Amino acid sequence: MATEPEPQGPARLPLGPPAQGGRRPAARGTGLAAGRIVAPTAVQAVPGLPVRTGDSTPEWLEPAMAANGIGSFDWDIRRDLIEADQRACAIIGVAGGRLDRSAESFLTLLHPEDAPVVRRRVERAVAELGQCGAYYRTVFPGGELHAVRFRGRVLADAFGRPSRMVGFVWDATAELHKREDADRQAALREERSRFIKEAARALSEAVTVRDVARVFTELPLPGLPPDGLVLAALETGRLKILGASGYRHEDVTVYDRAPLEPFQPAAEAVRRRVPVFLSSREEYRERFPQAWTRAATTGRSAWAFLPLVASGRAIGLCVVSFDEARELDTDERTLLSTLGGLVAQSLARARLHDAEHELAAGLQRVMLPRTVPAVPGVTTAVRYLPAGSGLQIGGDWYDVVPLPGGHVGLVIGDVQGHDVHAAGIMGQLRIALRAYAAEGHPPAAVMARASRFLADLDTDHFATCTYAEVNVDYGVVYAVRAGHLDPVVRRTDGSSCVQSVVGGLPLGVSADQSYQVTRFSLDPGDTLVLCTDGLVESRRMDLDTGMGRLCTVVSGELPPRREGALDPLEELADRIAAGAADSSEREDDIALLLLRWDGPEGGLAAQQLRRRIGQADLARVAELRGELRDALRRWGVAELIDTAELLASELVTNAIRHTDRDAMFTARLYREDGREPRLRIEVEDESDLWPKRRTPGEQASSGRGLMLVEALADAWGVEPRGTGKRMWFELTAGEAG
Known part of the structure; x- marks a missing residue:
């Protein structure tokens, strides 16, 4: 006969409810029907844990069983009657020390999860006339949970039919607890290993x-x-x-x-x-x-x-x-x-x-300006975002420099490299460029001197930079670019575009590099956006795509300015910074500088323009004409532009050609109640020679200046000063043309 392998404990047995009692069908021979053991008689044998009484236990075996706490059982399969000795009853938890019941009623004593397992094993043993055994749990009358182990063998009658099952039971609670403790310790070790990981x-x-x-x-x-x-x-x-x-x-x-x-x-x-x-x-x-x-x-x-x-x-x-x-x-x-x-x-x-x-943050704080100076007529906002790796320090910088005459200089730059050396060079270059700008040099000269300074440092590093001088009076920008990005301009209607600026070599490449100035204008409320390439370029994004994304972010509505609320320019700076790559993915540091030209109240530019013209700076005359055109357009007297530009050129040219000193140019627009706006332009010099009106010949190349002034101006004149003179003319807006 086949012997069923030893079970591994109730925790590993399949679960399921025990079969319920009911009507017993008639049996034919020996076999299985509807999941129940069919006895050779008309009485159906229900599988369960059989026990036998001690009256059939041999006398020589009784002392050994008593010493080891082993009880015996006897299950009469034909009568479906289970009997057990007193030790078996105590082990199973049956009160009174007597067990005399059917297999089905006995299964009710087992734990609901274990009863189906015991049933299946007993059924197989009966069908095969073999042996079986299992662990199962029982609940004692007091509620304690005990474990029992049994081993039984099916005996056949003279005709080879299953007749009885006899065997032993013994208490396995300690063994079960030991197994449970081992399983619990194994689970705890696994949990601790997982916790450490x-x-x-x-x-x-x-x-x-x-x-x-x-x-x-x-x-x-x-x-x-x-x-x-x-x-x-x-x-x-x-x-x-x-x-x-x-x-x-x-x-x-x-x-x-x-x-x-x-x-x-x-x-x-x-x-x-x-x-x-x-x-x-x-x-x-x-x-x-x-x-x-x-x-x-x-x-x-x-x-x-x-x-x-x-x-x-x-x-x-x-x-x-x-x-x-x-x-x-x-x-x-x-x-x-x-x-x-x-x-x-x-x-x-x-x-x-x-x-x-x-260390990096402290060094960066020292290198970058602690505060951005406030300049009347403009609002600025700055941001610096370190790279997401390394020391989080680099060569990107920004600066805002108040300039003589109420102008303001904007600087954005990036020194080659991403380390402490680059940051040190950046600090030196920032201070030098700021000094050149504060001395009053024009933008092209500031950039050329900065390039020469970096080349003289002999560091094998170069830097890209954009420097812009903003005329706060009327919003004209003079920009110079040294290998850097073009600026972006955001208009008051929410649109934005890339402002093209003539470029030159990066700083430090050549000590004799010269730069060209690009001039463009801002309307009141327009914003100038300067940034470094870390914002718009990465390994996953080319420069054109990045600039397009920047323009998209810069565009759009901004909340109106309200007292006590965050300035819309700060919100725009936050929006741009939020659009940058996450700090953990950012490959380069980012410097960001925004300037909004506010202008005076009412949205009109300041109605006075005052400039000094160097005696040897003839190029400044052309710049002055452009500034005058912008100023008149913003003052609302665009109809005076052509005449004023022509006459102003004559007076300025006359002053610098016939003197050896600088000339001072002043344009003012007067608005008086009930009268048309009146433009007065003055040119002062330090020469005592007064201009003479004369009629030039047909072949003469000069001498017509005062004739033009006299013919086109509403009024003109020459006034003496302590040293030198002042020439002036006036135009009335309603009478122009």
């Missing part, structure tokens, strides 16, 4: 010290959930609390930045670099009496002080505490020690990262 992953992703503290204080320790966690760093003999959970604030603050005194358990753990475990309040008080007074107020009853050791030195401490007294076993202590090692490595790495970041 998850903790290692979480701590490896922690970048800053704050991240490490957050991860540590949120760790769910398996099998020993702590009631309190503290993470502290060791700094010059003091503990700096980085994070804590499960403690009142006042219980933690008393230790924050307090000296690590030698009588404390934390000091012993740090000094010896081995964990200190205290399983009870009594042990704490006995081993560290001087420290107990303060520790007693926390309400804890067990502690683990774990030193954080990295590179052979203690850098901090973890404290794990419990409300109840607890003796940690070897596995628990190993788990905590392993956790301490993971936290130590992560904390050391995070402290290094924070130190590097603070």
Whole structure:
């Protein structure tokens, strides 16, 4: 006969409800029908755990069974009657010491999950005239759960039909508990292994010290959930609390930045670099009496002080505490020690990262302007976004420089490289360029001098840069570009476009490089956007696509300016910065500079234009004509542009040709009640020679200046000054043309 293999315990048996009793169908021969054992008689045999009475137990076997707590059973299959001895009844949990019932009623004594398993095994043994055995659980009358193991054999009658099953039962509760404990320990070990893996992953992703503290204080320790966690760093003999959970604030603050005194358990753990475990309040008080007074107020009853050791030195401490007294076993202590090692490595790495970041941030703060000066008539906003890798420092910079005459200079640049050397060069170049601009040099000269300065440094670095001088009076921009990006202009209607600026070589490439100036105008409320290439270019995005995206971000509606609310220009700067790549993916640092030309109230430009014309600076005359055109258009007297430009050119040219000193040009628009606007243009010089009106010949190339002034101006004249003279003319807007 085949013997059924030993079961592995109820926890591994398939589950299912026991079969319910009911009408027993007639049987034919021996076999299985409808999942029940069919006896050779008309009585159906229901599978179950049979037991037998002690009256058939041989006398020589009884002492051995009694000594080992083994009971016997006897199941009469034909009559479906189970009998058991007293020991079997005690093991099964039947009161009264007597069992005399059917198999179906006996199955009701079993745990609902185990009854189907026992039924299937008994059915198979009956069908095969073989043996069977299993673990099963029974619930005693008092509610306790016990485990029983049985082994039985089916006996046949003279005709080879199953007649009886006889066997033994014995208590397996201890064995079951042992198995359950083993399974529980195996599950706990697996859970701890999984916890170590998850903790290692979480701590490896922690970048800053704050991240490490957050991860540590949120760790769910398996099998020993702590009631309190503290993470502290060791700094010059003091503990700096980085994070804590499960403690009142006042219980933690008393230790924050307090000296690590030698009588404390934390000091012993740090000094010896081995964990200190205290399983009870009594042990704490006995081993560290001087420290107990303060520790007693926390309400804890067990502690683990774990030193954080990295590179052979203690850098901090973890404290794990419990409300109840607890003796940690070897596995628990190993788990905590392993956790301490993971936290130590992560904390050391995070402290290094924070130190590097603070160094980079401090250096960048020194290199960049601390504040942007306020200039009447314009509003500025700046942003600096470090790269997402390395020291997070680079050569990008911005600057706003107040200039003589109420102008303002804007600088945006990027020194080649992404390291401390590039940042140092950037600082030197920023200061030099600011000095050149503040001296009053025109934009082209400022850029040429800056290029020569960088070339003379002999650093093998170059820099791209855009410098723009903004005339605050009437919104004209004079821009110079040295290998940098074109600026973007946002108009008051929400549209935006790239403003083309004539470019030159980057700074430092050639000491003799010259640059051209591009002139364009802003309307009141227009915004000039300057940025470095980190905002619009990356390995995944080309420059044209990036500039298009920038224009899209710059465009659109902005909230109106309201008192007490954030300026719309700041919101626009935030919008542009938010459109940049995430800091973890950003490959280059980004400098961003925005300027909005506000103009005077009412949206009209200031109605006075005053410029000095250098005696040898003939190119300035052409620039002056352009400034005058813009000024008259913004003042609302565009009909005077052609005449005023022609006559102003004559007076300025006459002043610089016939003197050896600079000339001062002034244009003013007067608005008087009830009268048309009147434009007065004056040119002052230091010559005592007065102009003479004369009629030139047909072949003469000069001498017509005063004739034009006299013919086209509404009024003109020459006025003496202390030294020199002032020539002037006036035009009335309503009478022009």
